[in-house]
Amino acid sequence: MMDVDLKKLQEVFNYERLKTGFFNQIKMASTSLPKDVEDAINLAYNNEKQNSVSQNILQQILDNVQLARKYSIPICQDTGTHIHYIYYPFGLREKNIEKAVIDATIEATEKSILRPNTVNSLTDKNSGNNIGEKNPQIHFHQWDENYIYGKLMLKGGGSENVSAQYSLPNSKLHAGRDLDGVRKTVLDAVFNAQGMGCAPGVIGIGVGGDRGSSFLTAKEQLFRALLDNNSNPDVDILEKKLQKEINELKIGPMGFGGNTTVLGVKIGFAHRLPASYFVSIAYMCWAHRKAFLTITENDISIKN
Amino acid sequence: MATIKLKTPITEKQIRELKIGDLVLLSGVIITGRDAAHKYIMENHPTDIAPYLNDGILYHCGPVVEKKDGVWRVIAAGPTTSIREEPYESDVIAEYNIRGVIGKGGMGDKTLNALQKYGAVYFHATGGAAALQGAKIKKVLDVFLLEKLGVPEAFWVFEVEDFPVVVTMDSHGESLHKEIKESSEKIFNQLIS
Numbered sequence: 470m471m472d473v474d475l476k477k478l479q480e481v482f483n484y485e486r487l488k489t490g491f492f493n494q495i496k497m498a499s500t501s502l503p504k505d506v507e508d509a510i511n512l513a514y515n516n517e518k519q520n521s522v523s524q525n526i527l528q529q530i531l532d533n534v535q536l537a538r539k540y541s542i543p544i545c546q547d548t549g550t551h552i553h554y555i556y557y558p559f560g561l562r563e564k565n566i567e568k569a570v571i572d573a574t575i576e577a578t579e580k581s582i583l584r585p586n587t588v589n590s591l592t593d594k595n596s597g598n599n600i601g602e603k604n605p606q607i608h609f610h611q612w613d614e615n616y617i618y619g620k621l622m623l624k625g626g627g628s629e630n631v632s633a634q635y636s637l638p639n640s641k642l643h644a645g646r647d648l649d650g651v652r653k654t655v656l657d658a659v660f661n662a663q664g665m666g667c668a669p670g671v672i673g674i675g676v677g678g679d680r681g682s683s684f685l686t687a688k689e690q691l692f693r694a695l696l697d698n699n700s701n702p703d704v705d706i707l708e709k710k711l712q713k714e715i716n717e718l719k720i721g722p723m724g725f726g727g728n729t730t731v732l733g734v735k736i737g738f739a740h741r742l743p744a745s746y747f748v749s750i751a752y753m754c755w756a757h758r759k760a761f762l763t764i765t766e767n768d769i770s771i772k773n
Numbered sequence: 774m775a776t777i778k779l780k781t782p783i784t785e786k787q788i789r790e791l792k793i794g795d796l797v798l799l800s801g802v803i804i805t806g807r808d809a810a811h812k813y814i815m816e817n818h819p820t821d822i823a824p825y826l827n828d829g830i831l832y833h834c835g836p837v838v839e840k841k842d843g844v845w846r847v848i849a850a851g852p853t854t855s856i857r858e859e860p861y862e863s864d865v866i867a868e869y870n871i872r873g874v875i876g877k878g879g880m881g882d883k884t885l886n887a888l889q890k891y892g893a894v895y896f897h898a899t900g901g902a903a904a905l906q907g908a909k910i911k912k913v914l915d916v917f918l919l920e921k922l923g924v925p926e927a928f929w930v931f932e933v934e935d936f937p938v939v940v941t942m943d944s945h946g947e948s949l950h951k952e953i954k955e956s957s958e959k960i961f962n963q964l965i966s
Contacts, residue, residue, distance in 0.1 A: 533902035546837045546849040546903040581848050584837040595923035627854045653965045660961045665878035667900035718957040756901035
C-alpha cells in the first residue's frame with residue numbers, strides 16, 4: 470500500500486472527470502430504461518390480450534421509454550431517491566468523490582434531467598436542487614481495484630410507499646421462519662400493493678438483518694440483471710416460483726388486470742439475530758432506473 | 774376497445790356516459806394539484822383557482838418543468854399516487870364541481886361515492902409514462918402558488934391534447950380497482966393456504 474502514488478491518483482481521478490462521470494450516470498439512469506427491463510416489458514406486451522386496456526398501457530410505457538431516450542428527458546417525473554454505491558481505490562478521499570456527486574446532481578437538476586425532489590421533512594421546504602440530509606444516499610466502499618465503479622438506482626416514491634417489512638413468524642399469514650414463510654409475505658405485499666407501485670414492477674427481497682440492513686439488502690437485489698440466476702439453487706427456484714405465482718394474481722399493468730404483474734423477483738440474505746427474522750420487500754416500479762459507471766485512468770463508461 | 778375523445782369543459786351528461794375500462798383521450802384545460810394543494814384549497818378556498826376546477830379536471834401530478842425566455846415548458850408530467858388525497862377529494866369534488874380527477878392507483882369508497890353523487894369520474898393515467906404525458910401538454914397557461922409550494926406541489930394549468938387515460942372509477946359506483954382487488958384476493962388466498 471505504501472507504493473501508491475497519491476498525487477498521481479488524485480490527478481487521474483480529478484474533480485472534473487468524476488463530476489462528468491456522475492452527471493452522465495445520473496442522466497442515463499433518469500432518461501434511458503435499462504435494456505433488460507425494456508425487453509421484459511416487450512415480452513409482457515406480447516403476453517397481453519390484443520387491444521386490451523392492459524396492452525394499451527404497456528404500449529404507452531414502451532412509447533414513453535422511446536421518447537425519453539430520444540430526447541433525453543426523464544422517463545418518470547418522480548426522479549426518485551438517488552441510491553449510489555461507489556467503489557473506489559485506496560488513496561482517494563471520499564469527501565472529494567462526494568462533492569463530485571453532489572455537484573453532478575445539482576447540474577442534472579438545473580438541466581431538468583431531475584425534478585427538484587428533496588423536501589425538508591421538518592419545514593416542508595423543497596431544497597430545489599435534490600441535495601439534503603441523507604440525499605443523495607451514498608454508500609462508499611474502498612476496494613483493491615485501481616478504478617472507480619458506481620452503481621446508481623433512482624427509486625421512485627410511489628413504489629417505495631407500497632414496499633413492506635414483515636417480522637416472522639406472522640400468524641395472520643401462517644408464515645414461519647423459512648422460505649415458505651418468505652414466499653407468503655411477498656405474495657401478501659404484492660397483493661396489498663395492487664397496481665399502486667406502478668406495476669409491472671420488480672421485487673427486491675431482503676431476508677434477515679436488522680430492520681435497516683434488511684431493507685438495504687432488498688434494494689441491493691434490484692441492481693441485479695433481470696435474467697440472472699440466484700447462486701443458491703433453492704433460492705433461485707423460489708425467485709422463479711414467486712414470479713409465476715405473483716403473475717397468477719392477474720393484477721396486471723397498473724392494476725387493471727392482465728398477465729404480467731412483476732417482471733422479476735430477486736432475493737438476498739443477511740445474517741440476523743436469533744431473536745429476529747425480517748423479510749423486507751422493496752417494490753420497484755416498471756421504470757426501474759439504474760446505471761453503472763466505470764472510471765479508469767483513461768476512460769469513463771456508463772451502461773445499464 | 775373503443776377510444777372516446779373528450780374536451781373540457783365536460784358536462785355531467787358526458788361524464789355519466791363513461792364506464793370503467795373506457796379509454797379516453799382528453800383535450801382542453803386541466804389543473805394540477807397534489808398533497809399540499811388539496812390541503813390548501815380546503816383551508817383557503819381560493820377564488821382565482823376555483824374557475825379552473827369548475828366543470829374541470831384536477832390532475833394529481835408534480836411535473837418536471839423548465840423556464841426558458843420567461844416561458845414555462847413541461848418536460849415530464851406523469852400522475853402521482855392518488856390515494857393520499859382520499860381524505861380531501863370528496864369535499865373538493867363537492868365544493869369545486871369537478872368532473873374528473875386524473876391520477877394513478879385509484880381512490881377509496883369516500884371518493885367513489887362522491888363521483889356517483891356529483892357526477893364525476895376517476896381517470897387513471899399510466900404511472901411512470903411522464904415523457905409521453907409531457908408531450909401531450911401543449912402549453913402552460915398559468916401557475917399558482919409556485920413560490921409557496923414549490924414546483925411539484927404548485928397548481929399548474931395545462932392545455933392538453935389527446936392526453937390518454939382510462940376510466941377506472943365511474944359515476945355509477947363501479948371501480949376497476951375494487952374488481953381487481955376482489956378477483957386477485959381469491960387467488961391470493963389459494964396461494965397462501
